[in-house]
Amino acid sequence: MPGGQSMITVVLMYVAIFAIFYFLFIRPQKKKDKALKEMRANISVGDKVSTIGGIVANVAKVEEDVIILELGPNRTKVPFEKWAIGTVQSKKQEVE
Structure with missing residues (x-):
């Protein structure tokens, strides 16, 4: 053996x-x-997010798979897929 x-x-x-x-x-x-x-x-309207491409914007509308972000001083609305969101800084964290 x-x-x-x-x-x-x-x-x-x-x-x-x-x-x-x-x-x-x-x-x-x-x-x-x-x-x-x-x-x-858990992303909600008004949250400040950063995409994986480095764009920082506010959330204007949340749909099932798409998030509408407001960019720049003209508040241009641009759709992004949810998977493209890298980080979220919620409204509550901005106040503190």
Whole structure:
């Protein structure tokens, strides 16, 4: 049974490597994705947002998958997909 002992060792090594990758890479990424999805779902009118392209604007209207943003001094309204929102600074945070 010397071959059986080495087979168990190899299987345990693969399990250990998978566990390390799971806890170092997969699990933190899933947590980050969940927090980002929740943040985008809680966007409301009047929030100040920053897109992933670096545009900072105020939210004028929120639809299911699209957000209308007001840009610049002329308050130009431009539609953006929700996935394009990088960060949200809500009205409550601006007051504080």
